[in-house]
Amino acid sequence: MDYFSLFPLVCALITSLIAYQYWRSLQFVHFMPGLRPLLSPLSPFGMLLPNHSLLNPGSTWHWSARNSSAYLNKTHDIISIVPLMGSVSYYTCSFDVMKQILSADIRLHTEKPYDMTLERLFGPSLASVNGESWRRHRRVVQPAFSNKLYESIGNEVANIYQSMMESKDWRDCKQIEFLESHDFMLKFTLCIISKCGFGIDASWNAISSSEKPETHLNHVEAQHYRQNGFTLPEALRIVSQTLIPRIILPNWVYAVPIERLQRMGESWNDLSSYIGTAINDKDLVNYVSKDGDTQDPRECNKDNLLTRLVTSWTLSKSEKHSLSENEVIGNMYTLMFAGHETTASALVSVFALLAIHQDIQEKAFNEITVIQAAQSSESKNIDVNKMTFTKFCLWEALRLYPSANFLPRELTQDMAVDVQMPDAQKVILQKGSWIMFDLISIFRNPHTFPQPNDFEPERWNGIAEHEVGMFGVGPRACIGRKFAQVEALHILSTILTSWKIDILTRPNENREMYKERVLNDAGQVGTAFGLRSVPLRLIRRF
Numbered sequence: 001m002d003y004f005s006l007f008p009l010v011c012a013l014i015t016s017l018i019a020y021q022y023w024r025s026l027q028f029v030h031f032m033p034g035l036r037p038l039l040s041p042l043s044p045f046g047m048l049l050p051n052h053s054l055l056n057p058g059s060t061w062h063w064s065a066r067n068s069s070a071y072l073n074k075t076h077d078i079i080s081i082v083p084l085m086g087s088v089s090y091y092t093c094s095f096d097v098m099k100q101i102l103s104a105d106i107r108l109h110t111e112k113p114y115d116m117t118l119e120r121l122f123g124p125s126l127a128s129v130n131g132e133s134w135r136r137h138r139r140v141v142q143p144a145f146s147n148k149l150y151e152s153i154g155n156e157v158a159n160i161y162q163s164m165m166e167s168k169d170w171r172d173c174k175q176i177e178f179l180e181s182h183d184f185m186l187k188f189t190l191c192i193i194s195k196c197g198f199g200i201d202a203s204w205n206a207i208s209s210s211e212k213p214e215t216h217l218n219h220v221e222a223q224h225y226r227q228n229g230f231t232l233p234e235a236l237r238i239v240s241q242t243l244i245p246r247i248i249l250p251n252w253v254y255a256v257p258i259e260r261l262q263r264m265g266e267s268w269n270d271l272s273s274y275i276g277t278a279i280n281d282k283d284l285v286n287y288v289s290k291d292g293d294t295q296d297p298r299e300c301n302k303d304n305l306l307t308r309l310v311t312s313w314t315l316s317k318s319e320k321h322s323l324s325e326n327e328v329i330g331n332m333y334t335l336m337f338a339g340h341e342t343t344a345s346a347l348v349s350v351f352a353l354l355a356i357h358q359d360i361q362e363k364a365f366n367e368i369t370v371i372q373a374a375q376s377s378e379s380k381n382i383d384v385n386k387m388t389f390t391k392f393c394l395w396e397a398l399r400l401y402p403s404a405n406f407l408p409r410e411l412t413q414d415m416a417v418d419v420q421m422p423d424a425q426k427v428i429l430q431k432g433s434w435i436m437f438d439l440i441s442i443f444r445n446p447h448t449f450p451q452p453n454d455f456e457p458e459r460w461n462g463i464a465e466h467e468v469g470m471f472g473v474g475p476r477a478c479i480g481r482k483f484a485q486v487e488a489l490h491i492l493s494t495i496l497t498s499w500k501i502d503i504l505t506r507p508n509e510n511r512e513m514y515k516e517r518v519l520n521d522a523g524q525v526g527t528a529f530g531l532r533s534v535p536l537r538l539i540r541r542f
């Protein structure tokens, strides 16, 4: 038989099969309008390969299309994405649809899709598990988010600010320039979560963050790291920048003598040993008192996240609702990342917006000075509950640049939701598909937020905390919300009291050009979404 003559037939057969499969996928979503790309935006290859609006929209397509084509020019509350390769998903730009589904998250048995969590890399955690397991994790972790924990944040922000001023010789400076304000914020928030959450002393001096991105390390620096290991922030930063390759690449790759790969492998090993050491130290602290007697861990400090996690693990043999060692480690990773990259991103956005909108910054500054003037001289820290307008600034920055830019759920049953656009109707979402709550499009949807691209903190006036969706909605909303807000408000009040935040322009760049450049350049920064590059200048107020 002439095999070559069969070739066109085989090609035709494969093409027909693909076309049939594709048609079935379209039928599955009832031909709901939307994107029809080659690759799924959230597949590892979709994220790694160069983006193209039609072939490979990429994980942040909704950011690129925010002012134009997204959701057929915001005329549809829900769209479908049916890629030629990869799974079918729905995306929504409607806050109302998000509330309908997420408020009933647990009861409706929607689940966090395994592939969209970091469980494969870090182990099971509160943020990744579902159902009964989620309840068990939440029962252990929730009580650690106590008033005592929040009270410790103010003192820690003050300590870190002091040591930062001293170590950098900034005490007598009239101006400080940050070419990259992300490095500064990440370091600040890492110090806070390390100390308040895990009791790890990460004072400004104890953890030196490299000012350069990892990719720019020269040979000598790389050698130094190889001999001495990475510092905690360095290891965290490289790990957060290499999550996708880490998912795709097999473990043996890190033994290949390529400097980049080896650095990557070492940073992951170093982070895991930081976490192991913290857990083991805590274990000893819990069990052995100063005179060497063993103690009941339940009598020790319960206010620290790490203590609660480890205590739960050490009691796991005797108590039903506890975590395994693997789960303790998974939660440590999750809380470390979720606890600092999200807040750092939010702070970078609010600082950038306040630098651009000087009038709004002055309003926040006045609010802070009035609160401070009314407080008794004994109270060391500002009462952040009174910082209403400054909190609106934070919310408004998060609305424009939500640190968590989409929330994925897998539908474990068919689900009917009410939509308003293009017409008021019930839409059935199919069991087995994913729905993405697209926070960028939800919070820039002109039907819910008029003049969506403008920075208008006052728009939050009169809106209840639980109506503010940037921390999620329903039972699985952010457990660290208050932690993040208290921390951000303390950092804002500390900096704004002494410094005026201003933009740092390039040669020949005016304020308008800076605004255009900085505010339109957003994307994934580590595990959080946010502005990518924000140069700022702090000018001393007095």
Ligand code: HEM
Pocket (backbone or CB within 6 Å): 126, 127, 128, 138, 193, 197, 334, 335, 338, 339, 340, 342, 343, 346, 398, 402, 403, 404, 407, 408, 469, 470, 471, 472, 473, 475, 476, 477, 478, 479, 480, 481, 483, 484
């Ligand atoms: C500005 C800062 C933050 C933002 C914008 C933010 C946003 C969010 C959002 C939107 C969710 C819901 C995810 C979903 O429904 O799929 C979430 C969940 C979560 N966040 Fe945050 N977060 C922030 C800070 C923090 C902090 C400081 C911590 C810990 C110290 C934290 C720990 C978590 C955890 C563990 C979950 C999973 C909760 C669960 O599934 O029960 N977050 N966060």
